[in-house]
Amino acid sequence: MGLLDELFGDNNVTNATLGDKDIASDMLKDSKFAVTSLAMMVTEISNPEVRTTLAKQLTSSVQMHQRLSDMLIHKEWYKPYASPQQQLSQDVHMTQNAIR
Template sequence: MNVMDDKDIALDALAASKTDISLLSKVIPETTNHQLRQMLTNQLNSCINDHFKLSDMVISKGWYPAYATPQDQLKNDLNKVDEINR
């Protein structure tokens, strides 16, 4: 049985947050109703602020190597794949 720890939950939430921001940014320009557009824009701004907070947290805990070199990021990803395949 796979158990999700705090890191897994935070990284999944970060990925979901990116998806939410992407979808909202695509739908807002297509919205013709001013009130709905304003509501969605407010939601987008809230999502972006929450995303910044969440990304700051995972970076500070060392769960997301945002400042690693591309080579180090690739090495980390390959190590994770090796761990999963064991």
């Protein structure tokens, strides 16, 4: 039994199971990376056809990122408007729960 088995629950380890919130948060992080990378590429590419293609992909990626962010905010899995103190407190609480 490997790490993936533990993460996805094949070992009956409930604390290590990836939930919807974890997967969605990871998708949001990856989406942000894609938007950032595409934005950098669009500004650095010299070929107009490639620039146009990348700009269209950037627009699509931004829209997907917004939809994903809205979903996480709606489910209260992501709270971008919380104060820094609230965010830190929530992170500490989640870490303590993960350790237990």
